[in-house]
Amino acid sequence: MKKFALLLLALLGMASSHAQSAIDRPRLVVGIVVDQMRWDYLYTYNQMWRSDGMRRLLREGYSCANTIIDYVPTFTACGHSCVYTGTTPAFNGIVGNTMMVHGKAVASVQDSKVKSVGTTTKVGQASPRNLLVTTLGDELRLATNMKARVVGVSLKDRAAILPAGHAANGAYWYDSKVPGFVTSTYYCDRLPQWVEQFNKRNKRTMTDYDLWNNRNGVTMTIDMALAAIDGERLGQDEVPDLLAISISTTDYVGHTWSTRSLQLDSIYDQLDIDMARLLNSLDQKVGKGNYLLFLTADHGATHNYKYMSEHHLPTGTMGNTSFEKKVNEEVKRRFGIDKVIKAHMGYNWFLDNEAIAAARADREAVKRTIIELVESDDCISWVIDCEHPYDRGIPREVVDRVVKGYYPKRCGELYVIPVTGVYSGSHSGKGSTHGTWNQSDSHIPLLFYGWHVPHGERIERNGMVDIAPTIAAMLHIQAPDACIGQPIPFK
Secondary structure (H helix, E strand, C coil), X not given: CHHHHXXXXXXXXXXXXXXXXXXXXXCEEEEEEECCCCCCHHHHCCCCCCCCCHHHHHHHCEEECCEECCCCCCCHHHHHHHHHHCCCHHHHCCCCCEEEECCEEEECCECCCCCEECCCCHHHCECCCCCCCCCHHHHHHHHCCCCCCEEEEECCHHHHHHHHCCCCCEEEEEECCCCEEEEECCCCCCCCHHHHHHHHHCHHHHHHCCHHHCHHHHHHHHHHHHHHHHHCCCCCCCCCEEEEEEECHXXXXXXXXXXXXXXXXXXXXXXXXXXXXXXXXXXXHHHCCCEEEEEECXXXXXXXXXXXXXXXXXXXXXXXXXXXXXXXXXXXXXXXXCCCEEEEECCEEXXXXXXXXXXXXXXXXXXXXXXXXXXXXXXXEEEEECCCCCCCCCCHHHHHHHHHCCCXXXXXXXXXXXXXXXXXXXXXCCXXXXXXXXXXXXXXXXXXXXXXXXXXXXXXXXXXXXXXHHHHHHHCCCCCCCCCCCCCCCC
């Protein structure tokens, strides 16, 4: 009986190995998310780029030129989650960079139950537990009996963790206090030797430069990704692996200096240099034609108020604090509630329902009052009641996006839609921002390159939710479990 059991296990192992080798798959999938990259940057910087970096992707790859984020808010955590889950915040639960979880405001990947690894600060206390669904990497691990290796790398914790998913072999992000790349006990109890060596080897650069706002931040992220390929032996056998890379410096510099700045030009110049280096390294380490790569963004960016005003273009800013004061004062006068707006996160507003109940006020009447007050301002188009979104005849194109971004256990009751061109901020700010449904924030680049990808361009509209199912279909694996997107056809 024992011999029979051993024979059966051997046969099953051989069958599993044969099944893996018989499926036509790339050795490595590389996903690149460039934080805050507008779609038109592909052409804004085209003359600056060299032939073997971004131009190579455009020249030899497949461009989906009309890729839209069809939910709000267009924020970093939401975008990274959507790219790799194929679904929106209403399903995956990542409704913002900061959100309410069990009544407490937390960062999207904040996890007090884990400990930092590689640092004594709290920067390492993070995990994917707030993500409610599986990712592309999770499904790849399942499809290969956990043999596939999945790793996420970024300066930002959420940009490394959310793309890598729940079952990842590792996710690594940057702590400037070390300085170096760190992780959490969700993944391991000690940094792998290759990460320790990387941090030691690059300590001088990470000490001397602000990686968040300097071209070296792009280079260091790509260097870390290349170190992960070697350290985790990604793409070195017939079982496909996944490497999720996110470039965060583009977002920080955009927020600081805006979409039309020499500082941002410098960052995208460096991105091109390091993209060429990444592609050439993949050719050598994995083999040209053996890897499948896609490049996209988590969101775009709205041009700065000053820049738009100088050119007589529609623009404006809104301040949540001034709105709150106006609303709280009027609601107190009418209903006797001291502070009806409990919190706001981006364009999402939370009501103090306990205070409303204590005042024995009509909750629906309170909401209508708030909506009327806010909509009376010239910079606001609509305020949507998330509990009754379709009741007022607001254009469905906008309401649908709010609904797709609404997860009731983590979202507020009201969602503010500013006039097109208006964003949350101040007139005096130098930088750019994002978060709205408008094309500036929701139209993102999407390029596929490498294994089984023809050269071409698609102008038909598709969504951010279509990225994960496209890769899943090419890999012949199940799409993530809450995926609502469709595979993109290459024509």
